[in-house]
Amino acid sequence: MNAPPTARLRKVLLPAALVLGDTLFAFAALSLGYWLRYASPMGNLGIDVPDATFAAYLPLLLVGVAFLIGAYAQLNLYTERLLLRKYQSVSLIIKGTTLWFAAYLGLSLVLKFEPPISRLFVAIAFGCVIVVMFCWRSLFYFLLTRPVWRDRLRQRVAVLGWNDEARALASELAGQPAHPYHFCGAIPLPGDAAAPDPLGTFDQLEIALRTHQIDVLIAARSDLPRELMIQAVETCERTYTEWKVIPSSFQILLSGLRLQTIGRLPVLGVEELAINQLFNRALKRTVDLFGAVIGLLLGAPFVVVLAVLIKRESPGGPVFFRQSRIGAGHRTFTLWKLRSMQPDADGQDHARQSTERRDPRLLRLGAFMRRWNLDEIPQFWNVLRGDMSLVGPRPERPLHVDRLAHEIPHYLPRHLVKPGMTGWAQVNGLRGDTDLTQRIQHDIYYIENWSLWLDLQILALTFVRWKNAY
DSSP states (O other), X not given: OOOOHHHHIIIIIHHHHHHHHHHHHHHHHHHHHHHHHHTSGGGGGSOOOXXXXXXXXXXXXXXXXXXXXXXXXXXXXXSGXXXXXXXXXXXXXXXXXXXXXXXXXXXXXXXXXXXXXXXXXXXXXXXXXXXXXXXHHHHHHHHXXXXXXXXXXXXXXXXXXXXXXXXXXXXXXXXXXXXXXXXXXXXXXXXXXXXXXXXXXXXXXXXXXXXXXXXXXXXXXXXXXXXXXXHHHHXXXXXXXXXXXXXXXXXXOGGGXXXXXXXXXXXXXXXXXXXGSHHHHHHHHHHHHHHHHHXXXXXXXXXXXXXXXHHHHOTTSOSEEEEEEEOGGGOEEEXXXXXOBOTTGGGXXXXXXXXXXXXXXXXXXXXXXXXXXXXXXXXXXXXXXXXXXXXXXXXXXXXXXXXXXXXXXXXXXXXXSOOEEEOHHHHXXXXXXXXXXXXXXXXXXHHHTOXXXXXXXXXXXXXXXXXXXX
């Protein structure tokens, strides 16, 4: 059976258009890089390359384009799930272009091309590719997110069963007009709570799927009776509807779920997280050590000046503040900060999990330091010691950890990794006196989806996102 027109558009035509567009604009960007390197005043900065005419450089440009498109394809940039995901796509473009930069530059050092690949050209072309691809993709996504295209590209989703998971899924999709999935309604099962605007009963499943042109049916319960499960799967096969299941047995670490076989039996379980794999741990620790040394060297003058100012405003207390926090593996460590409050302020810490905005215990200098995170410079020492990482969930005090573990579902898994000076929750504004449940959800997301690239993004965002810093 041929794919429906909208499915063909989503799965074949638009990805092909993206590949073609990326190829043309990548060539344009590399050509712009060539012009800036050899025909603009910027070229005077580099070493002269003889016979570097555009005709002679053209094969090198084509090789560069092939490398770029290959890197993007390797990162799954052209999958249909990213058609309406601008920022995820742009993130992959930056990542792929960075890989291209390293590979192309390495190729120029290993192989002797004629004319040789100018390293200045590669650096200029890297910037050109980022800018040109961002502009082209922004135009593409602007057109795709117009209602006339967006509604054709979104897959129509129905939920089988109605429970908390189904309600959360419906809320998630309703809040994102450009999400690749469009929630159409639920098909409740016997004994379920009343669903808003049901599409029909389970006995009417096939009629509902055909009538509402459902692309994806998601079972909200993994404990369906075997007979109902088989019947639902067979109905999806007859109507060419994708079948998916919310794995309600696993409430966290869903991205780590993998299907394995034990003997001849398929078993679904959580594999080792990427952040805990040996090579990745070594890589993350290397970045931490490098960042900690740089942070301590650059931060030392600030610490000296702030120490003098702290003593001037509050001579009765120490310059540094130390406090017990819970780290990876639920181990306790001593966290260091510059003191930003009155000397006896920690005696009231048991009353609140976080500092209030305009807390009366704050020093005048303390409010300034917290606004710009200057009080946390000594935590580079914690990173150097291995108690913390540059990026990770923020560490909490033992008394609050014990309390929150009983109040917030899935709180403790955040201690599977080292706490961080900054984190995914912090750059999304979830710091200070904000929703703790959302903060934990962001921490779990970070642990599940860790990559070195995500760490670098969070570090970069830390310098531009200051929401709720006090």
